[in-house]
Amino acid sequence: MRTENLFPLLERTRRGLNLILTAVQIIRFMTFAGMAGGLFILIIRLAGWPVANFTFWIILVLSGGLAGLIRGWSQRLDLQAAARWLDEHFQNQEAFSAALTCLERNYSGSLDAFVMERAEALMETHGIIRWPLHYLKKQALIAFGILCLAGVTAVWRIPAINHNLSQIQLNGPMADKASNKSQQIFNRIALQTPQELAEQLFPRDAKLAAEAEKALQSGDIERLAEIMQQAKPDLDTKLSQNISPAERKRSELEEEQRSQMMQTLQRAMSGSGRNNQDDAKAQREALEKMFGRRDTKSIRLENFWLDKEAGTSEVPLENDSKKKTVVRNNKNRNKTGAHQYIPCDGSMSPGDELGNQTGNWGRIIPRSGSQPAAIIRRNNHSVLEYVLPGKNAAVPLAGILPDARRTAETALVRNGVPLEYSDFVRSYFFELSREITGNLPESGGEK
Amino acid sequence: MNPSIKEHTKKENAGTEFLVNIREKIEGLRRVREQISAVIVGQDEVIDLILIALLCEGHVLLEGVPGLGKTMVVRTLADSLALRFSRIQFTPDLLPADVIGTNIAIQDEGGSFRLQFEPGPVFANLTLADEINRASPKTQSALLEAMQEQAITLRGVRHQLPRPFQVLATQNPLEMEGTYPLPEAQIDRFFMKILVQYPSESELIAIIERTVGSAIPEAQAVLDIEELHSLQRAVREVVIPPHVSSYTARLILSTQPDHELALPQIRQFVRYGSGPRGAQALILAGKAKALISGRFNVSIDDIQQLACPALRHRIALNFDGQSERVRVDDLLSNIINALPVDLTRPAGI
Structure with a gap:
């Protein structure tokens, strides 16, 4: 009877199972920690408390992993558990467990030899051990999903929330203007440099963007209007050509954006106290106000x-x-x-x-x-x-x-x-x- | 087998002659099974359970309507094992002496009288106590005492019952009027309670074909008493892994309504659950089943399969359970389904 083969088999099974179980515990604890951390960060952001950053979340997740490792280590399986798993795996009717019991009591039972004989026969015929990786995979998939979600929460600067709050805060005192779309555009323009604004106006035409930037910097609204007029024939030409619907839509959107911004600029200037909107000087001053040109x-x-x-x-x-x-x-x-x-x-x-x-x-x-x-x-x-x-x-x-x-x-x-x-x-x-x-x-x- | 281990086993187990040719003896049990099957159509589970109880020297309570072949099974079993069989039809006027026997006065050659013990029908290897619940409690107690002690005591004299000794008592679940239901304490002394079911259609056809013809099959003795004794001893030696014992213990505890392992429905419908005698019966039955299967260790499957026959008569329903017509077998199945086999590793691995 090759009893010497039973222990290595059980030991190998035990190690494999412990590895999987520890991995599962690590994943599980990391998931819990990540989820809790993500929620925590989300809550403190919503509450407006000092913001915990992504590093904090990563540390939390790693701490969870460490706790899982400790728990997995403390709950590692013994040889009997490995034997039970093997019996269940190969449907041995507890042959390995009984054999291990016989080994542990040094064959003191009358029927121990028969038990060992049966275990030996099963060891020779059993197939490949199929480790329960599906369990690990399942846990890993769930963990991956949750960690991604929590991680996004931790990494995400909550643009929607910030943007909405920004709008609320900017527009709160001037509620009469809050619903005005051009006011929003104005706010956006006010937060951009001439270069950014120019690039936004002409995202696919560097030359026009450079000219627009110059016009904005010099406060020359007329020149800006000219550039925009210059861009319009190009667009018309494009639209008349056989271009893809996506390209056509994009071009139309750009044109719409340009016209909205132009209107906003003009409205901003007209709202600055000047009655005469055609006054070039007033336009220049308004642009100076907006883009901070130094005199x-x-x-x-x-x-x-x-x-x-x-x-x-x-x-x-x-x-x-x-x-x-x-x-x-x-x-x-x-x-x-x-x-x-x-x-x-x-x-x-x-x-x-x-x-x-x-x-x-x-x-x-x-x-x-x-x-x-x-x-x-x-x-x-x-x-x-x-x-x-x-x-x-x-x-x-x-x-x-x-x-x-x-x-x-x-x-x-x-x-x-x-x-x-x-x-x-x-x-x-x-x-x-x-x-x-x-x-x-x-x-x-x-x- | 490795010679060293064989030698070691021999040395360590001196006086284990009963293990000689153990496989052949187990094979003999299979032949007994075949003999019974040749006579009895169907009732496979009943036959298996009776054989298990016989190997464990346990008594069996058979419950089923009349005419399902209970007597025939027991008689065939006795025939195939060359055992002495007796049958007692329990009636309300049956006296203890009618069961265990009595002292009768015998006149000797000198004309003087002396008392001589005349054994009752209980002095047999297999005793069929038909409709045991029809006898008075006094008579029932006389039998149950004999079952427990494997002996009877009359006028201060102890009379040992033959070995093996097994009582197979039957109950009719329908006609309960004028009966004396067995007390719970006495029911607990039965090793198993086996429910005898109606045969299926195919089985019924086979029964008709087999019994109404001219040739009535008869069982032949294929296993002697010595071999049976050896097997009965071998049953006790079957290896039981620790986790199977642990599982059995938890299973027994789960039947107790006050225990923390008890399911909500056990708490709701059960008056009292199984005790240590149930655990002993379950483990022993598991060992016998393993041996009959040719294994020398008990498995979880053995325990699960034998839980109902070994425990169903040890669990008493409360009023709610009885009024809701809860079946003890269903409760046991629920416990088996809910009880984890291995507590050391998570479910799913």
């Missing part, structure tokens, strides 16, 4: 700040008789290096005046040794301005707002800022844009 005065102001930082000059700007600004040099920097805010009462040195800025303002002296910055409060504005070194405090707000708003919106979307802060930031920019829109005739480009 010569802005450049002058920037130069002034650069000079001030160098401590070399104090450049009085136009209309500066009443408005006073002070920039102190590095002497006032304290030893600790921290920023120090010095409130100003308007009685500063007249030589430090800046443009037409009014009201009190102060300066922050960085303790770190970097350049000083200033906080300005204007008389006719409720908004404090924090002027960084090298930046121009006299740049029109309308000129920097789109960029700032776009940057802020990008940061909100990418970094998953909690909703209450997002709301605050968006409201802030909305208030700024509303103020600018309301004061455009007076304030556009003159600050």
Whole structure:
């Protein structure tokens, strides 16, 4: 009797089954962890709490896998279980289990020899062991589905939710405009650079896109209109040709998008306070407002700040008789290096005046040794301005707002800022844009 | 067989002469089975179960309407094993002495009288107690005591019953009026309760053809008592793997309505479940079945197949169960279906 063959067979079976069972446990625990993690991330995102990212989810899933490994290891099968499985697998009527029992009791039973004899005969005739991989596959498939779902939840930035919330938050204060599609387009335009907008207008024509970008940057709405008119014959030509329906549909959509954007641009300009919509200057100003083109005065102001930082000059700007600004040099920097805010009462040195800025303002002296910055409060504005070194405090707000708003919106979307802060930031920019829109005739480009 | 193991087995099991030619003896059992089948048409399960009970030296309660061949089966079994057969027709006026025997006064040559024990019909290898529930409880108890003790005691003298000793009692489930149903405690002493069913159409045709002709088949003795004794001893030696014992124990516990393993329907319909005697009967029956099948180890299948005959009379329904006409066999089938065989590995592997 080849009893020596029984143990290796059982041991091999035991190892195989333990491997499968451990794998199943790992998969199962990873699935649970992934599902729970995905749900957790989804909930905290919806609640607007600090967002747990994909790395957190991956760590959670791996921890689940580790827990599954530990559980699988702790619940590994013994030889009796392996024998039972073999008996069930080959329908042996418990031949291997009984043989193992006989072996374990050292053949002390009267009929043990017969039992071993039968087990030996079965060992010689049994077929290939078909491991229960279907069980593993089934578990793996279920796990894969759930993990994909949970993973998408974890990776997904919830664009729909963010977008909808963004719309709600942007449009919430101006509910009267919320339903207006052009307002949405306007919001989109306001968040795009001229290059992005141009590429969006002419996605398949680099030349026209470049020209449109130039027109947008220069604020030349007429040129933009010309480019669009130029694009239309090309489209008509295309449509008249024998092109595929998909191509035709795409071209028509592009044209529709272009016309919608053009209308929106024109409406935005007409809504900026100008009555005469044909006024080219007004159009230019509106585009400047939208895309932040810097004028010569802005450049002058920037130069002034650069000079001030160098401590070399104090450049009085136009209309500066009443408005006073002070920039102190590095002497006032304290030893600790921290920023120090010095409130100003308007009685500063007249030589430090800046443009037409009014009201009190102060300066922050960085303790770190970097350049000083200033906080300005204007008389006719409720908004404090924090002027960084090298930046121009006299740049029109309308000129920097789109960029700032776009940057802020990008940061909100990418970094998953909690909703209450997002709301605050968006409201802030909305208030700024509303103020600018309301004061455009007076304030556009003159600050 | 490996000579070393054979030698080891011989050394370790001195006094196991009953194992000599064990395979031939098992083959003899098959021949007995064939002899019975030659006389009895159908009733295969009944015959198998009676043989199992015989190997386990257990008593059998046969339940079925009259005329299904119960007596014929027992008589044929006795014939094929060359066993002494007796039949007792139980009636309400049957006395214990009519069953176990009595002392009678015998006059010797000197004219004096002495008491001599006259054995009753219970002194046989196979005793058919027909309609046992018609006798008074006193008479029933006399028989059941004999069944339990394998001996009777009369006027302080113990009389050993012949070996093998097996009682096959019958009950008619229809005519319950004027009967004395066996108490649960006494029913528990039966190793098995076998339900004798009506024959199928083909079986009925075969019965007609076989019994109404001129030639009535008769069984021949193919296994002697010594061989039967050997087999009865061998049954006890059949190997039972640990997980089969564990499964049997859980199966028994599942029949108890207060146990945590009990199914909801067991809690609802069962008054009391099986006890240790049921577990013993089930395991022993499993061993006998394995031996008859030519195996030397009990399998889960053996236990599952024998659960109903071994346990059905050990489970009592409560009022709800009786009024709902719940069948104990259905409850046992549900338990078997619900009870996992192996607790160490998950279902599906």
